[in-house]
Amino acid sequence: TQLLEQSPQFLSIQEGENLTVYCNSSSVFSSLQWYRQEPGEGPVLLVTVVTGGEVKKLKRLTFQFGDARKDSSLHITAAQPGDTGLYLCAVFSGAGSYQLTFGKGTKLSVIP
């Protein structure tokens, strides 16, 4: 059983469209992170959310942490080809919080 379930698995949209991707779990987390990974590169941290109900904005990206701290969403407004990539949510788990557990990701393609 996956700790973090991400949906959709794949998403292909036209430039200018809006989209939302989800990260869900039955567990409660003290924090949750979103990463973006481009082909040939390692993941890059976009945001960390720590408070239930928290909303963070990063230009056209809006991140929300669920009130119960079990789920999160990422909304992109007016998607651009540069947004193409694999979006991963992750939480720290294991003793001492040294271990990141990732969802399987949403692969986003934005078509010009």
Added chain:
Amino acid sequence: KAGVTQTPRYLIKTRGQQVTLSCSPISGHRSVSWYQQTPGQGLQFLFEYFSETQRNKGNFPGRFSGRQFSNSRSEMNVSTLELGDSALYLCASSRNPAGLTYNEQFFGPGTRLTVL
């Protein structure tokens, strides 16, 4: 500031061989973590080192091992390679020690290992 570097970037091995991958963390970062990324399983945690000590280990067989040197550089080794070990191996470094609820990890570009 230089990022995390990993060498080599690409590697082709045959079944039964062993391989050593190297990771140089960002200067000042003392924590180094290793992850395996495959299309089927996604990103999975291998192990984490801090000050030359392994603090946590993922659910991988003993063929996977690692170490960290006094300059924080790290290596991971996979012995008796299997076809299923073909993957992107990612290294991440972090400045923050234990005690925080979250850390920012900086990932390298990875080593693409192909086992034939």
